[in-house]
Amino acid sequence: MNATRILGWLAAAGLVAGLAAGFGYAPREAVQGNVQRIMYLHVPAVLTAYLAFGLVLVGSVGYLATRRPGWDRLAAAAAEIGVLFTGVTIASGSIWGKPTWGVWWTWDARLTSTAVLFCVYVGYLLLRAMAEDPEARARYAAVVGILGAVNIPIVHFSVKWWRALHQPSTILGPEPSPIAQPILTALAVNAVGFGLLFLYFLARRIEIARLEEDRDHRSALSFGSGAGRLEEEAR
Amino acid sequence: MSAYARRAWIVLWKDLLTERRSKDSLNALLFFSLLLLFLFEFALGPDRERIRAALPGLFWLGFILAGLLGLGRTFVVERENDCWEGLRLTPGDKSAVYLGKLAGNLVLMAAVEVVLLALSSLLYDVPVFAVAGPLAVALALGTLGVAAVGTLFGALTAQVRAREVLFPVLLLPAIVPLLLAAVSLTRAALAGEPLREAGAWLELLAAADVVYVVVGLLTFEFILDA
Amino acid sequence: MISARLLRRSFGRACVLEDVSLEVGAGSCLALLGPNGAGKTTLLRILATLLRPSSGQLTVAGVDALREPALARVAIGVVAHGSYLYEELSALENLRFWTVMHGGDASPARLRAALVQVELDGSASERVRTFSAGMKRRLALARVVLGSARVLLLDEPFTGLDQQGRKWLNDFLIAFKAGGGAVVVATHSFATGLDAADRLAILAGGRIAVDRPCANLSWEEIRRLYASLTDGDGSLA
Numbered sequence: 278m279n280a281t282r283i284l285g286w287l288a289a290a291g292l293v294a295g296l297a298a299g300f301g302y303a304p305r306e307a308v309q310g311n312v313q314r315i316m317y318l319h320v321p322a323v324l325t326a327y328l329a330f331g332l333v334l335v336g337s338v339g340y341l342a343t344r345r346p347g348w349d350r351l352a353a354a355a356a357e358i359g360v361l362f363t364g365v366t367i368a369s370g371s372i373w374g375k376p377t378w379g380v381w382w383t384w385d386a387r388l389t390s391t392a393v394l395f396c397v398y399v400g401y402l403l404l405r406a407m408a409e410d411p412e413a414r415a416r417y418a419a420v421v422g423i424l425g426a427v428n429i430p431i432v433h434f435s436v437k438w439w440r441a442l443h444q445p446s447t448i449l450g451p452e453p454s455p456i457a458q459p460i461l462t463a464l465a466v467n468a469v470g471f472g473l474l475f476l477y478f479l480a481r482r483i484e485i486a487r488l489e490e491d492r493d494h495r496s497a498l499s500f501g502s503g504a505g506r507l508e509e510e511a512r
Numbered sequence: 513m514s515a516y517a518r519r520a521w522i523v524l525w526k527d528l529l530t531e532r533r534s535k536d537s538l539n540a541l542l543f544f545s546l547l548l549l550f551l552f553e554f555a556l557g558p559d560r561e562r563i564r565a566a567l568p569g570l571f572w573l574g575f576i577l578a579g580l581l582g583l584g585r586t587f588v589v590e591r592e593n594d595c596w597e598g599l600r601l602t603p604g605d606k607s608a609v610y611l612g613k614l615a616g617n618l619v620l621m622a623a624v625e626v627v628l629l630a631l632s633s634l635l636y637d638v639p640v641f642a643v644a645g646p647l648a649v650a651l652a653l654g655t656l657g658v659a660a661v662g663t664l665f666g667a668l669t670a671q672v673r674a675r676e677v678l679f680p681v682l683l684l685p686a687i688v689p690l691l692l693a694a695v696s697l698t699r700a701a702l703a704g705e706p707l708r709e710a711g712a713w714l715e716l717l718a719a720a721d722v723v724y725v726v727v728g729l730l731t732f733e734f735i736l737d738a
Numbered sequence: 739m740i741s742a743r744l745l746r747r748s749f750g751r752a753c754v755l756e757d758v759s760l761e762v763g764a765g766s767c768l769a770l771l772g773p774n775g776a777g778k779t780t781l782l783r784i785l786a787t788l789l790r791p792s793s794g795q796l797t798v799a800g801v802d803a804l805r806e807p808a809l810a811r812v813a814i815g816v817v818a819h820g821s822y823l824y825e826e827l828s829a830l831e832n833l834r835f836w837t838v839m840h841g842g843d844a845s846p847a848r849l850r851a852a853l854v855q856v857e858l859d860g861s862a863s864e865r866v867r868t869f870s871a872g873m874k875r876r877l878a879l880a881r882v883v884l885g886s887a888r889v890l891l892l893d894e895p896f897t898g899l900d901q902q903g904r905k906w907l908n909d910f911l912i913a914f915k916a917g918g919g920a921v922v923v924a925t926h927s928f929a930t931g932l933d934a935a936d937r938l939a940i941l942a943g944g945r946i947a948v949d950r951p952c953a954n955l956s957w958e959e960i961r962r963l964y965a966s967l968t969d970g971d972g973s974l975a
Contacts, residue, residue, distance in 0.1 A: 594820020
């Protein structure tokens with residue numbers, strides 16, 4: 278409990294530092310202006326999302342190998358938070374796109390890949406919601422989690438080549454090139470802040486899942502021994 | 513034949529026999545393909561050239577729609593009389609069942625594709641036979657991938673609530689790469705280009721197919737087993 | 739042949755089986771009685787490796803069934819509520835499918851011999867869709883005959899059978915026992931054909947309340963024993 282709280286404060290500090298770095302320390306970008314600063318949200322968010330989905334893979338494989346519920350809890354929590362950060366990535370990318378390209382959405386490689394990723398893991402969460410038997414749910418989710426993770430590079434490449442076919446000369450991301458040092462530093466600070474925030478969310482979410490299971494288990498045990506007592510009285 | 517191969521084969525045999533007797537899926541799917549052509553015409557016509565230009569994409573949209581109907585059902589038939597449980601009780605490597613079901617799904621999808629292609633070639637004057645070789649490669653590779661993921665997810669959703677909605681929701685994002693690659697390859701094939709020029713897409717499709725089938729073989733037992 | 743120790747199984751909030759231990763030796767038959775909802779089906783499914791217990795140990799035919807369920811299944815035959823039959827296929831075709839799936843020799847001669855043994859050879863080529871409940875049950879047993887099962891688990895096998903069918907099933911179980919197999923029959927109705935049973939276990943409230951030989955017990959004694967643990971109409975006291 279204490280460790281998680283410290284993690285939470287660290288994350289808060291990291292985010293504040295990130296804000297300061299993004300708005301104070303990093304310079305105003307020459308070509309795009311202040312709207313470029315949204316990159317300090319967008320890039321760390323997508324990095325954290327990939328981290329999250331990597332953990333979904335770890336949890337899925339771990340569960341199938343050991344059948345210990347802790348791995349399943351990790352996968353489920355990571356997927357939820359990953360979907361959240363993916364949503365942030367897409368939203369921030371869209372918000373950046375409006376003033377820059379004049380449209381809320383374009384099918385550029387990164388946005389499209391991220392959107393497909395979003396759909397894959399929303400599907401994962403939907404499966405978890407629909408499967409009622411907890412054991413089957415964990416197994417099925419693990420299979421979907423593994424395929425989803427393995428698919429990430431395939432999706433990435435296929436979308437990239439698809440875009441190259443149709444629009445070979447677009448500047449694809451909010452980052453200018455070459456990247457100046459202060460911008461990199463600000464990015465790094467924000468990435469760390471987001472990483473800490475992710476870990477904090479993950480720790481809390483897993484805790485909640487464990488508490489829920491404990492509560493179910495405890496009431497199951499008392500139910501069972503209660504019935505046993507009734508039976509002995511009958512004899 | 514090894515025991516493993518015999519089991520995969522008997523699953524395929526059983527499904528084909530059942531399908532031939534009940535004619536549940538195949539007739540409906542074939543008719544569905546015909547209806548799809550109407551749909552394309554009503555939605556995009558009557559400009560014939562516009563449809564011809566969009567044909568590679570339309571084909572794959574059609575195959576995938578038919579796949580959503582057909583692939584999702586392959587394991588639902590096992591729910592009758594608890595046959596699913598009977599399958600779970602069989603000894604040995606369960607991936608043999610996956611292979612048998614995959615083969616059955618490939619046959620089903622191939623039938624739909626042949627019908628759709630034949631009808632389109634008549635309606636839109638598409639020179640299907642001239643480019644039969646490269647076209648067959650594009651179709652085969654794309655279909656293998658879709659069927660590999662569809663068979664796996666079909667098994668997974670067979671026992672889950674809201675299966676009819678959940679199956680497409682799971683399948684569609686997963687086959688995005690297949691769709692992109694297969695449409696490009698199909699377009700190249702129909703345009704008469706040698707497949708070698710679309711080399712990157714061919715490699716991607718083949719690699720993706722291998723990945724999906726391997727994941728299917730490795731993880732299928734976890735769907736069937738406790 | 740079956741050795742279960744301290745099996746426990748919960749479904750979410752409900753603890754369905756608590757510290758259930760059983761021993762069934764080769765050549766013997768255990769009758770598992772209990773009211774509906776007592777956990778008989780759950781226990782049977784765990785013994786069949788269809789379900790994992792929350793805790794406990796299980797050995798079937800010398801194999802640790804929890805660690806190597808696929809290996810244990812070679813020796814397990816199950817006759818449960820679902821007939822595991824494909825309605826569109828004939829009796830012969832169903833047998834062929836399941837025999838190959840269990841890794842056995844599916845030559846037509848062998849399949850026919852099994853059908854003769856269960857008195858279904860006259861309907862060998864008819865679709866299972868046309869079969870009665872009794873015929874389906876017999877076909878399920880033909881499947882067992884063709885397999886390499888040495889442990890037979892039956893869940894309410896007598897329901898839907900007429901007098902003749904019940905007698906037939908009893909004889910089958912006795913013959914199976916005589917061949918060295920072990921049998922567990924779960925039922926909530928003790929009036930039907932427990933002739934084959936050597937031991938009796940009563941499952942009530944997720945626990946084994948009684949586990950004793952029953953060869954020399956009369957129906958009345960069994961009935962009284964049962965009623966003392968339940969309300970006599972099948973519900974928990």
